[in-house]
Every structure is written in structure tokens, then in C-alpha cells.
Amino acid sequence: MNDSSGKEVRLGDVAVMTSGGTPPSGVAHFYGGGIPWVSISDITRSGKYVTKTEKTLSVAGLVNSAAKLYADGIVLYAMYASLGECAIAVGQVSSSQAILGINPGPRLHRDYLYYYLSSIKSSVRELGQHGTQANLNAGMVRRFSLRLPPLGQQRAIAEVLTDVDQLISTLERLIKKKQAIKEGMMQELLTGRTRLPGFSKRWREVLLGDVAVMTSGGTPPSGVAQFYGGGIPWVSISDITRSGKYVTKTEKTLSAAGLINSAAQLYADGIVLYAMYASLGECAIAVGQVSSSQAILGINPGPRLHRDYLYYYLSFIKSSVRELGQHGTQANLNAGMVRRFTLRLPPLGEQRAIAVALEDCDQETQLLRDRLAKTCAIKQGMMQQLLTGRTRLPIAEVVA
DSSP, rough: OOTOOOOOEEHHHHHHEOOOOOOOTTTTGGGGEEEEEEEHHHHTTTTTEOOOSSEEOOOOHTTTSSOOOBBBOOOOOOEESSSEEEEEESBEEEEEETTTEEEEEESSSSHHHHHHHHHHHHHHHHHHHHHSSSSOOOHHHHOOEEEOOOHHHHHHHHHHHHHHHHHHHHHHHHHHHHHHHHHHHHHHHTTTSSOOOTTTOOOOOHHHHHHEEEEOOOOOOOOOGEEEEEEEEEOOHHHHHHSSSSSSSOOEEHHHHHHHHOOOOOHHHHHHHHESSSSOEEEEEESSBBBEEEEEEEEEEEETTHHHHHHHHHHHHHHHHHHHHHSSSSSOOOOOOOOHHHHOOOHHHHHHHHHHHHHHHHHHHHHHHHHHHHHHHHHHHHHHHHHTEEEEEOOOOOOO
């Protein structure tokens, strides 16, 4: 009987490795030919397979550099910058010297190698951080140790993980589709181009400052420790950008003394928080009473303006607001500019109905995101079990 959990081998004993090269950037005729030239960024944005590259080489560029023409299906491995990122080439490609081309020998299944390299990514990055240099080299990769089960078991493991990857890709496509649907819904519903059933009253065009009260926040002196670490959530731009629709927790908090000794305000539960600096136009709704930095405007809707309708309106105009910041004399907004924002305002009941429709879409997207996160976590667990031999797949034994 063979031990299907596999033997420990060095990667260099079961695969052939070659690094790439870069032609001189100042020689135009070395570039723009028909040979795909893979960079680190091509790998990081590709997923499992690299199917296209940002740059290509000419035959002259290939000949007059250390770049190699890799065979179709080569495993590409990042040795610089994004250490440990990997992908499989679709078709013949070349690469920069930052990338190692790994060609599995007859004892090593290509997709098994890909998943093995993916599974050790975090430890490889730690290796880069703790070593004398932040990069890897071919010699270091050749010394990588991996558990090598019989080829049939490798193939079965790769197939199972490929199935999970396909599910992940499907969920990612569904999320993008839902996001596109929501963008279309906002374009139609927030402009009045499409009306929800049962609503026909005229919309009014108003200035935001006429239907909402706005207050900016403040920041206590950072050198006074007693002003921080209390029970008052203090919202920063980064809290908003990572929160989604609702801000439920913040990285920092203020003490009562910090609130009193700064321009920070204690906003009411449900205030709409709006970014005026840096990530212009990002917005969220506060859950509970919060304070904020001066980079954030707290917007309290009046009786004619529904809170969630305002949130979706501000989200809808985000791209145009960012262009406003880029084209103005300064890259930031201020409260006066936000007060002059124009919005089309339907009756309150229609605002509420529009907000509910968009919220439903958000909830459907969030369910997909939750399922995606769970599937990614399951995949990590499966790699940990299958690629170490802790769990073995029930297949007919194959002699390697």
C-alpha cells in the first residue's frame, strides 16, 4: 500500500524553474509585439489564470533581454513586491525578472503546485519580511518543501479546489451583476426617470442645505492621551470607507474631556456621515451616537427628507463629487459646498419606497458577499487539510 499522504520533497527536485527579464524600456521596438509579457500586476489581478497582459514584447525584445518564452501552462510565481502571488499562464508568455516560471516535472501536477504555492503565501511573505532582503530568489524557491502524494491524489485534490474556485468566481460575478443592477436602479429611481408603481406626484428640485442641518466634527490634540480611549465613538474617513452603509464601530474613541476640548460634536443616532476630505463623497449612517473628525460632515435630514433616501442620493452622486474636487481650486469639500448640492426630491412616501427598493438590493448583495466570504474561508480550510495530508480524498489508489 502506498502512503497517499505523500512524501516530503524539495520543489526544485520535482520542477524546473527559470526567471524572466526586462528589455531596456527606452527601446520602443522591443515592445508592442505579439509576445505577452507578464508583470507582477498582471498576476495580482488575474486570479488563477493569466489570460492577458498589460504589455507585450517583440521578438527583438525577447532576443535582446533575459526574458524567456515560457510554455503554455507554466506556473508563474512572484519573487518581488507581492511575494508569493502565483498564476497559471494561458498560452506562451514571457515575464519580467520579478517572476519565476515553474514547469512541473512528471511527478508534480500543475494545478496541485498552484494550490500548494497559494497555501503557503502568508508564510512566504513572512520569510521575505524577516530575511535580509524583501525579495525571494530562485534558489530559495527551489528549497521550498512540499508534501507530494501520488499523482492521482494530487489531481483529485486539485479538482476539488478548482470546483471551489469556480463557485467563488460565480459568486464574484453575481456580486458584480447585483452592483450593476443597483447602479441602474439609482440612475432611474433617484432622477425620476422611472417611477415606482402608485406614485405620480411632482418632484421638486431643492438645495440640500434647505432640507437638512449640517455640522462638521473636530479632532482633539493627539498628544493628550486623556482625550482618547473613552466611550464616545470617533468616526474617521477610514471608518466610513470600510463600513458599508452603516458605521457600527470605530477604530478610535474619545473621552468626555476630548469632546469638550475640541470642535468634535456628539451626533445623534442615525446621522448621515459624509466625507469632505480624501475619499470625497463616501458616506454612511451612524448606528448610535458618535463624534467625528473635521473631515466628516454630519448631516441631519429635516422632516421633508428621508434619511435612507439621502444616503442613496449621496452615494449616487459620488463620482461627480470626486470630479468636482479634482477640478476645483482645492481637493476637499466644505460644508458650504455640500449645502449647495441640488437634489430632486419626491414626496416623502416615494422617497421611502425608493430607499426600500435599494435597501433590498443591498441586502441581496450582502448575502452574496457573506456566502463568498464563507466559501473563501472553507477553501482555506480545505487547502490546510488536503495539501498537508491531514485529510485524504477517498479515491482509488494510483501509483505515482
